[in-house]
Amino acid sequence: MIELKDVTFAYPNGYIANENLNLVINNGERVAIIGQNGAGKTTAVKLMNRLNKPTTGDVIVDGNNTKERTTAQISAYVGYVFQNPDEQIFNSTVAMEVEYMLKYRKLDQKDIDRRRDRAVELTGIQDYLKMNPLDVPYSLRKFITIAVVLAMETPYIILDEPTAGQDLQGLKTLSNMMDALQDEGRSVITITHDMEFVADHFTRVVAMANKQIIADDTADNIFWNAEVIKEARIKEPQIGEIAKELGLKGNIIHRRDLVDALSHQKKAFIRGGSNEKE
Ligand SMILES: Nc1ncnc2c1ncn2[C@@H]1O[C@H](COP(=O)(O)OP(=O)(O)OP(=O)(O)O)[C@@H](O)[C@H]1O
Numbered sequence: 001m002i003e004l005k006d007v008t009f010a011y012p013n014g015y016i017a018n019e020n021l022n023l024v025i026n027n028g029e030r031v032a033i034i035g036q037n038g039a040g041k042t043t044a045v046k047l048m049n050r051l052n053k054p055t056t057g058d059v060i061v062d063g064n065n066t067k068e069r070t071t072a073q074i075s076a077y078v079g080y081v082f083q084n085p086d087e088q089i090f091n092s093t094v095a096m097e098v099e100y101m102l103k104y105r106k107l108d109q110k111d112i113d114r115r116r117d118r119a120v121e122l123t124g125i126q127d128y129l130k131m132n133p134l135d136v137p138y139s140l141r142k143f144i145t146i147a148v149v150l151a152m153e154t155p156y157i158i159l160d161e162p163t164a165g166q167d168l169q170g171l172k173t174l175s176n177m178m179d180a181l182q183d184e185g186r187s188v189i190t191i192t193h194d195m196e197f198v199a200d201h202f203t204r205v206v207a208m209a210n211k212q213i214i215a216d217d218t219a220d221n222i223f224w225n226a227e228v229i230k231e232a233r234i235k236e237p238q239i240g241e242i243a244k245e246l247g248l249k250g251n252i253i254h255r256r257d258l259v260d261a262l263s264h265q266k267k268a269f270i271r272g273g274s275n276e277k278e
């Protein structure tokens with residue numbers, strides 16, 4: 001379990017980027033973090049792997065207070081994929097990048113091979129292993145950094161905007177990967193501005209605005225909460241927008257539910273029509 005207990009965080013220049021955060025993420029849970037640019041999302045997740053240490057309050061990772069542990073110790077629990085892959089990449093081939101931390105940790109070669117192959121398969125970067133990561137297109141470079149973190153096999157994985165710049169294939173790879181990780185009981189925390197992706201893949205959503213968590217709820221409740229949408233400047237999923245325009249009830253955000261509601265109405269309409277004729 002990752003716990004943020006009344007956490008406030010100020011950058012060295014004094015700018016307060018997170019205020020009074022309280023949050024519990026359970027082992028194996030999948031959580032989306034959404035909200036306006038500059039809300040403090042990246043700052044908040046960096047608290048979870050100790051890249052940021054709370055100015056006040058506590059962050060507890062599986063019983064370890066991050067204030068009392070090193071970043072290396074916490075990184076055994078929490079893997080963080082940077083928002084900008086170029087801040088993370090430093091090796092001259094993709095294979096070396098994926099293997100670097102495994103070698104640093106002195107794992108045996110068999111274990112390194114197994115972890116690398118699994119991470120490479122889940123992220124679909126098989127064809128790029130011999131290339132310089134910086135020569136790989138941005139969307140795939142992100143998958144290289146994800147593979148690095150997957151290979152660490154941490155119980156918690158944080159993905160900072162993995163959907164940015166991804167085409168349909170990239171989004172499919174991401175969702176398959178998240179399903180595989182969930183099957184393994186690993187927790188995936190994802191920051192994203194892609195609300196269709198959130199609606200399709202997340203039940204629990206944390207919305208942030210102005211340094212704070214303003215809602216922690218199911219995706220359908222969040223996307224049907226006009227105040228949260230406005231405050232966190234969320235572009236709601238189209239299915240929800242259509243359902244609202246049609247005056248449908250039930251916090252619809254999924255295509256299947258919209259189709260069901262409309263076909264239900266159609267059937268009722270036809271029944272009503274045939275009754276009139278009788
Ligand atoms: N190193 C830093 N020093 C001072 N201020 C910073 C630093 N890094 C970020 N900030 C500021 O903290 C605030 C929150 O930034 P953060 O990166 O956490 O936002 P975010 O929600 O991840 O935004 P985005 O959606 O654009 O990625 C912003 O106003 C940002 O300018």
Ligand SMILES: [Mg+2]
Nearest residue numbers: 041042043083
């Ligand atoms: Mg960010």
